[in-house]
Amino acid sequence: MSSTTPADAVSPAPSSPELIAAIDMGSNSFHMVVAQLVHNEIRPLEKLGEKVQLAAGLDARNFLDEASQHRALACLERFAQRISGMPRGAVQIVGTNALRVAKNARAFIRRAEKLIGHPISVISGREEARLIYLGVAHSLSDDADNRLVIDIGGGSTEFIIGQRFETKELESLHMGCVSYRDRFFGDGKITQLQFARAFVEASRELLNIRNRYRSVGWHHCVGSSGSIKAIEQVLTHNQWGMHKITPDGLVKLKDEVVRLGKISQLTKLGVRKDRLSIFPAGLAILMAAFDVLQIEEMEFCDGALREGLLYDMIGRIHHEDVRERTINSLQERYHIDREHAAAVEGTAVALWKQLAEQWKLPNEELTELLRWASRLHEVGLAISHTQFHKHGAYLIRYSDLAGFSRQTQQSLAMLIRVHRRKILDTVFDEYALEDADPLKQLAVALRLAVVLQHSRNCEVLDSVKVKANKRSLTLIFPKDWLQSRPLTSADLEAEKGLLTKFGIDMEFREEDS
The missing domain is CATH 3.30.420.40 (ATPase, nucleotide binding domain)
Known part of the structure; x- marks a missing residue:
């Protein structure tokens, strides 16, 4: 899915x-x-x-x-x-x-x-950059100095400054060896003008990060992609740099590439056949990086994204999950009431365990998503109380969240969007049916937990029993529980009406004496 x-x-x-x-x-x-x-x-x-x-x-x-x-x-x-x-x-x-x-x-x-x-x-792009750096950092000897890592991909190029295993700057720029090949070298020729255009366009992209990256600084520069590996191998093969990439070596290589004039001729320099078409584009991007960032020397490292x-x-x-750090950081940055969020989380998970079993859903696979949504459901309050569920969904969907994929951010944002008020079916239109149904059912658990924690007494309600089939559910509370909480009863009655429009028939009652 x-x-x-x-x-x-x-x-x-x-x-x-x-x-x-x-x-x-x-x-x-x-x-x-x-x-x-x-x-x-x-x-x-x-x-x-x-x-x-x-x-x-x-x-x-x-x-x-x-x-x-x-x-x-x-x-x-x-x-x-x-x-x-x-x-x-x-x-x-x-x-x-x-x-x-x-x-x-x-x-x-x-x-x-x-x-x-x-x-x-x-x-x-930034999550890709984080993972690239993680792969490189574990492939190199431990070093307390800052390092700059560059990875030229087919459609983007990642730039990371980090120290040991922690990143300090992450960026993914929209320039890659395949996209630049198609834009500047699509006819198979390599002229001085074509190369200059590719170099200038890459330089323009790099200007967006130049000052920030130069300000942080680095002691070592490492390249980690197939394009950089190919360039390093050709430089070594032609004795323009022994396992090192330098500005002088790149200039000599560029001059020879332009002199040969055709991509098909680059085998004379030692370029492998499977890299011929993208070699000039990768070279233009790397030369622009050296020029704009004033890189003096680069080494190649085989560690990368995988x-x-x-x-x-x-x-x-080993429970050292960067996603947990990301969630905690968001709670701190947006001043989320953690005690209340924990109560919503505990209640939601208690309800979900029962629902997932009866709805025959993969409980373990979706519980984590529910936990994160519970912890962040009030993130939008940092902007405004009015329609804070919409503000929260926007923040989560469009933020750079370390450790999270686009799909997960989208699902997380959607759950925050529908955790209160009216549920619009159009919210689920971008999902395939097999993906939308579990998310809808997950949303029900979150909504009920939010309703049950409306009083904000921060006590996890794990005594509520749930009976459910595909399109209906019944909440069963301990005897006299609802009677002593008329506000919660009113909230549940209102939620019953909203869930009916959502296609879920809900009932609630107390246990028989």
């Missing part, structure tokens, strides 16, 4: 998996790493990569064409054989820029998930 069950939201990590795997569905290439987790250490067993060029299949309206989808699905089918039988929480799969942009990404993801048997998350996914997974296994 692509909307309600993205990998980051609902793939509970196994307690001690023998094998774990990560797949990076990049705009240019798809990569998979399968590893063994031994005493909290990752031991890579196999790495696979295929040039899919998903971004090349985006048409003028940003729809993926059938040919690019076919290439992607064929690749995933081969990957699926390697991870067959691995439990759901042991595999993490993410899509990046091409799937962020594609207007038909949701339909494609449903096809891909059905084929590979695991959820696929589309992550934001390794970052593995280390992020280990963090979840």
Whole structure:
């Protein structure tokens, strides 16, 4: 299920998996790493990569064409054989820029998930940057100095400044080796003018981050993408830099690339055939980064997004989940009443456990989403009490939330949007039916918890019993409980009317004596 069950939201990590795997569905290439987790250490067993060029299949309206989808699905089918039988929480799969942009990404993801048997998350550019840095940081020796990490992808380029395993600056710029190839080198020629145009356009993008990044500063610069690896290999092959990338080496390489004049001629410099078409674009982007950010030297590191996914997974296994830190940070930043939020969370989860069992829903997979929504349901109060559920939904949907995929943010925002007042069916229009129904049922649990905690006495109500079938539910309270709480009874009566319009018939009563 692509909307309600993205990998980051609902793939509970196994307690001690023998094998774990990560797949990076990049705009240019798809990569998979399968590893063994031994005493909290990752031991890579196999790495696979295929040039899919998903971004090349985006048409003028940003729809993926059938040919690019076919290439992607064929690749995933081969990957699926390697991870067959691995439990759901042991595999993490993410899509990046091409799937962020594609207007038909949701339909494609449903096809891909059905084929590979695991959820696929589309992550934001900054979340991609965070995971890239995590992979790089674990691949390098420990260093207390700031480092700048650059990763040139097919549709975007990520820039991260971090220290040890923590990031300080994260940015994803809309420039990539596939998109720039199509814009500037689509005819297969490499002229001085074409290269200059690509360089200038990349420089313009980089001006947006120059001052901020130069102000923070770094001691080492690391490149982590296939494009940078290819450039470093060509520089070493031609003795323009021994396993180092420098401004002088890049200038010599650019001069030779322009002198040769055609992409097909770049094999003379040692460029691999599978990287020929995107090599000039990647070179233009890297040279612009060196120029605008005044980089003196860069080393290549093989760690990248897929390794970052593995280390992020280990963090979840050991309850060091960056998503929990994100939720706590939001509660602090927007001055959320944590005691009340905890009471809503406890009540919602108590109700949901009963509902999920009777509605035959994957309780474990959706409970975490309900917990997060409960903790953040009042986030919109930081803007205004009037329609705060709408303000909260906007904040969550469009914020950069470390650790969360786009799908999870969308589902989280939707739950906050419908936790009170009238529920509009149009809110669920962007979801497929199989995704919308569980979210609707999750929303019912959250709404009831909010109603039951209206008095804000901060006591978890876990004594309420629930009987439910597909379109109806009955709340059963302890004897005399409702009678002593006339305001709650009135609130439940009002909620009954709202849920009826939502297609849920609700009744409530006390236990028989």
